[in-house]
Amino acid sequence: MGATPYIENGLLDRSVFSDPDIYRREMEHVFGTSWLFVAHDSMLKNPGDYITTWMGEDPVIVSRDRNNEIRVLLNTCRHRGNRVCLFDRGNTDGFICSYHGWRYDVDGRLASVPYRKGAYLDELDLSKWGLVPAPRVATHGGLIFASWSQTGLGLDATLGDAAWYLDNLVLDQHGSGIDFVQGHYGYRVKGNWKIIAENFAGDHYHTGVTHRSSFVLGLMPSGGNEQVQDPYGPFEVSFPNGHGIGGVKTGEATYRRDLEAAAKVGDEDLVRIATRYVNDRYARMKKAMADIQDMPYGCSHGTIFPNFLFSGGSNALRSTGFYILHPKGALETEVWQWFAVDRELPAELRELLIQSNRSNGQSASGLFAQDDAENFERVTEVSIGVQARRVPLHLQMTLEHEGNWPGHEEWRVNGLPGLVGPHFSEHAQRGMYSYWASLVGR
Numbered sequence: 001m002g003a004t005p006y007i008e009n010g011l012l013d014r015s016v017f018s019d020p021d022i023y024r025r026e027m028e029h030v031f032g033t034s035w036l037f038v039a040h041d042s043m044l045k046n047p048g049d050y051i052t053t054w055m056g057e058d059p060v061i062v063s064r065d066r067n068n069e070i071r072v073l074l075n076t077c078r079h080r081g082n083r084v085c086l087f088d089r090g091n092t093d094g095f096i097c098s099y100h101g102w103r104y105d106v107d108g109r110l111a112s113v114p115y116r117k118g119a120y121l122d123e124l125d126l127s128k129w130g131l132v133p134a135p136r137v138a139t140h141g142g143l144i145f146a147s148w149s150q151t152g153l154g155l156d157a158t159l160g161d162a163a164w165y166l167d168n169l170v171l172d173q174h175g176s177g178i179d180f181v182q183g184h185y186g187y188r189v190k191g192n193w194k195i196i197a198e199n200f201a202g203d204h205y206h207t208g209v210t211h212r213s214s215f216v217l218g219l220m221p222s223g224g225n226e227q228v229q230d231p232y233g234p235f236e237v238s239f240p241n242g243h244g245i246g247g248v249k250t251g252e253a254t255y256r257r258d259l260e261a262a263a264k265v266g267d268e269d270l271v272r273i274a275t276r277y278v279n280d281r282y283a284r285m286k287k288a289m290a291d292i293q294d295m296p297y298g299c300s301h302g303t304i305f306p307n308f309l310f311s312g313g314s315n316a317l318r319s320t321g322f323y324i325l326h327p328k329g330a331l332e333t334e335v336w337q338w339f340a341v342d343r344e345l346p347a348e349l350r351e352l353l354i355q356s357n358r359s360n361g362q363s364a365s366g367l368f369a370q371d372d373a374e375n376f377e378r379v380t381e382v383s384i385g386v387q388a389r390r391v392p393l394h395l396q397m398t399l400e401h402e403g404n405w406p407g408h409e410e411w412r413v414n415g416l417p418g419l420v421g422p423h424f425s426e427h428a429q430r431g432m433y434s435y436w437a438s439l440v441g442r
């Protein structure tokens with residue numbers, strides 16, 4: 001393709017999904033430099049708490065040390081390379097390698113080695129052989145991110161205006177924050193990670209087709225996929241640095257739907273609790289966004305570039321799903337998924353909200369994730385073929401109108417940051433791939 005590598009004029013070179021050399025470079029230049037989500041602070045409440053995860057294909061330990069500092073440590077023994085922590089999560093006073101027994105403190109320092117005198121003649125300098133730390137760790141609204149790059153934009157500058165939507169619609173920054181429900185689901189998709197990332201970044205277009213069965217069965221409301229753009233949304237919003245957030249709705253329609261849903265949650269007591277929660281939450285949002293003329297009530301999906309995704313922040317009576325994409329080669333991705341709820345959510349509603357997402361939301365045990373995975377796998381598989389690879393993909397929807405969409409004067413979006421576009425558009429995908437291409441190079 002032309003001067004801009006891989007994407008030009010809304011046409012995407014599909015070798016980006018299967019070429020091993022591109023994959024190698026994106027591990028180096030995208031996952032090796034970007035701010036990557038690693039944990040939420042509700043997973044690491046006490047000193048000694050840790051979880052293990054991945055940054056790209058590198059395994060890491062995320063721990064809270066004795067001084068309450070969050071550490072992100074490469075999970076590989078400095079002796080001969082074994083993984084030193086083999087568990088998903090726990091609380092410990094150190095990590096002992098199962099090969100020869102080198103022992104590391106929760107902050108990563110090498111604390112002891114077996115037979116130090118006999119084997120190393122007392123000459124091993126323990127202070128030089130600690131676990132390798134990620135040089136930059138930062139948090140936003142309880143979300144913990146790390147980067148392997150010593151330099152570059154800070155986390156908040158990288159999130160940019162996407163943080164405004166996260167704070168106001170997803171992380172409940174104006175209440176007391178959110179809690180991740182302990183433990184995650186994991187499943188593998190034989191698909192390239194970017195197909196999933198771009199779908200969450202701004203693909204409202206697929207919802208009415210791919211997920212049609214859920215709407216036909218009445219498991220979900222219409223999804224806002226009407227032919228004509230409603231002035232109150234949903235909208236898809238694109239940001240610099242590759243992020244996209246969509247399903248943004250303004251006005252009060254969703255609030256009214258939440259009240260209707262609250263009236264049906266159960267017995268009189270539960271209805272009262274749910275109604276009060278919906279109203280309290282709305283009052284908090286109105287206060288926090290008092291300066292916004294067309295305040296949004298929710299958003300339904302998003303990608304924080306490159307691989308941190310969410311869904312389900314669109315209404316009050318649903319938990320939010322958070323996801324990380326762990327690439328396992330160009331052709332396969334491991335998806336990890338959590339549910340999260342507001343800390344101020346009344347205990348009586350907690351299970352109800354989690355269950356509503358788990359059973360019919362974007363979840364391994366719901367219908368949406370499975371509907372999507374089938375498409376993601378086929379798109380990846382076809383991209384391997386020599387002939388198919390010569391044929392670019394079409395991401396030109398609304399390209400000619402980007403930023404000046406027909407009818408946008410009618411939209412109720414005054415005060416919303418980011419590039420706000422219609423629900424049927426591919427500007428968020430174009431934004432994501434353009435940014436990705438700027439990092440990965442030729």
Ligand code: FES
Pocket residue numbers: 077078079080081082097098099100101102
């Ligand atoms: S590889 Fe870890 S102690 Fe030898």
Ligand SMILES: [Fe+2]
Pocket residue numbers: 199206207210211368372
């Ligand atoms: Fe989907």
